[in-house]
Amino acid sequence: MGIYLDHSATTYVDKKVLAKMTQCYSETFGNTSSQHSYGRDAEKGVGAARAQVADAIGASPGEIYFTSGGTESDNWAIKGVAKFARKGHIITTGIEHRAVLDTCKYLEAKGFSITYLPVDAFGAVRADDVEKALQDDTILISIMFANNEVGTINPMAQIGQIAKKHGVLFHTDAVQAVGHVPIDVSAIGIDLLSLSAHKFYGPKGVGALYIKNGTNIEKIIHGGSHEKGMRAGTLNSPGIVGLGAAISLATEVMDNEFVKEAALAKRLKDALLQLPKAKYNGHPDDRLPGNVNISFDGIEAEALMLHLDLEGIAVSTGSACSSGSTNPSYVLKEMGCTIEQARAAVRFTIGRCNTTKDIDTAAKKTKSIVEKLRALSPLFADKGEKNV
Amino acid sequence: MYNEKVLQHFKDPHNVGTMENPDGYGEVGSSECGDTMKMYIKVDDNKITDIKYQTYGCCAAIASSSIATDMALGKTIEEAQAMSKMDIVQELGGLPEKKIHCSLLAEDALKEAIKDYKSK
Numbered sequence: 001m002g003i004y005l006d007h008s009a010t011t012y013v014d015k016k017v018l019a020k021m022t023q024c025y026s027e028t029f030g031n032t033s034s035q036h037s038y039g040r041d042a043e044k045g046v047g048a049a050r051a052q053v054a055d056a057i058g059a060s061p062g063e064i065y066f067t068s069g070g071t072e073s074d075n076w077a078i079k080g081v082a083k084f085a086r087k088g089h090i091i092t093t094g095i096e097h098r099a100v101l102d103t104c105k106y107l108e109a110k111g112f113s114i115t116y117l118p119v120d121a122f123g124a125v126r127a128d129d130v131e132k133a134l135q136d137d138t139i140l141i142s143i144m145f146a147n148n149e150v151g152t153i154n155p156m157a158q159i160g161q162i163a164k165k166h167g168v169l170f171h172t173d174a175v176q177a178v179g180h181v182p183i184d185v186s187a188i189g190i191d192l193l194s195l196s197a198h199k200f201y202g203p204k205g206v207g208a209l210y211i212k213n214g215t216n217i218e219k220i221i222h223g224g225s226h227e228k229g230m231r232a233g234t235l236n237s238p239g240i241v242g243l244g245a246a247i248s249l250a251t252e253v254m255d256n257e258f259v260k261e262a263a264l265a266k267r268l269k270d271a272l273l274q275l276p277k278a279k280y281n282g283h284p285d286d287r288l289p290g291n292v293n294i295s296f297d298g299i300e301a302e303a304l305m306l307h308l309d310l311e312g313i314a315v316s317t318g319s320a321c322s323s324g325s326t327n328p329s330y331v332l333k334e335m336g337c338t339i340e341q342a343r344a345a346v347r348f349t350i351g352r353c354n355t356t357k358d359i360d361t362a363a364k365k366t367k368s369i370v371e372k373l374r375a376l377s378p379l380f381a382d383k384g385e386k387n388v
Numbered sequence: 389m390y391n392e393k394v395l396q397h398f399k400d401p402h403n404v405g406t407m408e409n410p411d412g413y414g415e416v417g418s419s420e421c422g423d424t425m426k427m428y429i430k431v432d433d434n435k436i437t438d439i440k441y442q443t444y445g446c447c448a449a450i451a452s453s454s455i456a457t458d459m460a461l462g463k464t465i466e467e468a469q470a471m472s473k474m475d476i477v478q479e480l481g482g483l484p485e486k487k488i489h490c491s492l493l494a495e496d497a498l499k500e501a502i503k504d505y506k507s508k
């Protein structure tokens with residue numbers, strides 16, 4: 001068996017979650033809109049899942065709307081608020097996932113004005129910048145909870161207070177954070193929150209948007225009267241049941257997992273930073289527990305990733321050299337990394353299945369591959385410099 | 389996305405290294421994607437008798453460097469000069485479309501090394 005260290009890309013479905021889903025595919029398979037017992041049974045499952053999702057984030061069940069995943073939730077939150085307001089200004093950041101960035105770009109082309117806030121060297125937004133960016137016509141603040149590349153967690157409580165103080169809606173893409181770190185939407189002051197099941201051992205293609213009661217938002221998917229008329233389409237009940245089971249389980253094991261993953265991440269980080277000229281990217285403490293992102297000077301991340309793949313170890317890179325130009329990770333560039341550092345960055349994301357042995361093997365292999373690639377690289381000259 | 393042969397060359401690239409007093413030396417960098425290559429050749433009797441290189445780049449750049457140096461070894465200067473990136477890609481059994489440009493590095497570095505040899 002290989003070693004999977006790409007849990008931020010996606011996770012496997014937990015066996016207990018899968019069992020619940022299987023039952024829903026073959027036994028309680030009814031359409032939740034049907035009036036008969038089959039429909040009622042399916043609705044029962046969906047209702048329970050809605051309560052499970054609400055519980056996990058400190059919301060009430062009526063505020064949870066099921067979607068096809070993180071991308072749809074992000075699209076809905078931002079376009080839905082924009083459509084209701086019809087014009088205005090949106091504050092976001094330069095390090096958002098494409099689902100948020102491209103949606104904002106789209107609205108920009110439609111006449112909305114957008115502020116893309118910078119981040120500090122650790123990849124965090126400064127709450128002060130959010131307050132300074134507010135305008136009279138600001139309709140929405142959309143800032144991710146935790147970044148998918150470097151794992152840095154934003155100052156959510158401070159941003160929530162600013163949003164509340166100025167009466168501006170606050171959306172957060174919490175796709176990477178939900179199920180991994182505690183989140184309480186009412187304590188933080190979040191109006192809209194996107195989440196996606198496949199990032200916490202649930203199925204792909206299902207997620208939810210939390211919409212605080214009374215939020216001014218339009219729907220973006222028209223059709224039947226599902227989800228209180230706000231999101232049309234026959235509910236993916238097995239997926240939703242899986243989402244519910246996965247989020248409950250994630251909440252249950254969160255504290256233990258956090259400690260375990262953070263310890264493994266530290267072990268990996270310490271081992272890899274023994275290599276000269278390795279730069280640790282992201283915040284040292286305020287980050288997702290399982291994320292380790294490191295730039296190894298003088299190597300191309302894709303080359304390292306493929307070598308690890310040949311050894312059965314799965315990791316990911318934020319940059320790719322393609323069709324005539326390298327597109328080094330925009331997240332790392334926003335954090336002030338040089339193009340070389342961005343091209344040399346590899347992301348390891350630790351999850352529930354990983355063991356100390358996995359980490360030690362991955363560290364050992366990574367070190368020898370980095371040394372091999374550096375021997376091949378005309379750019380790397382070890383001058384015995386300290387790590388930065 | 390990469391074929392077996394490409395991965396083989398990527399995994400264990402041939403002719404890697406530097407050379408003391410080469411007869412020809414070429415260094416190229418692709419402004420497009422940041423890939424960089426240094427190429428060293430030894431020439432005897434108009435034939436390339438030794439070849440070494442260092443490459444910074446993606447899998448395609450590394451595999452192209454490896455196979456291009458295999459191809460050039462033993463060739464006459466004229467034959468080696470006539471090698472193009474498409475010859476390299478063909479010898480590799482193909483590269484993904486968006487990675488074809490990465491093989492240009494090896495062609496250019498070889499041409500630079502030959503130019504340097506000829507200028508001496």
Ligand SMILES: Cc1ncc(COP(=O)(O)O)c(C=O)c1O
Pocket residue numbers: 009068069070071072074097099144146147148173175176196197205207
């Ligand atoms: C931060 C973030 N937002 C949104 C998404 C998109 O979620 P989904 O894959 O469920 O559409 C991802 C997943 O890659 C993500 O990491």
Ligand SMILES: [Zn+2]
Pocket residue numbers: 321322421423445446447448449487490
């Ligand atoms: Zn390349």
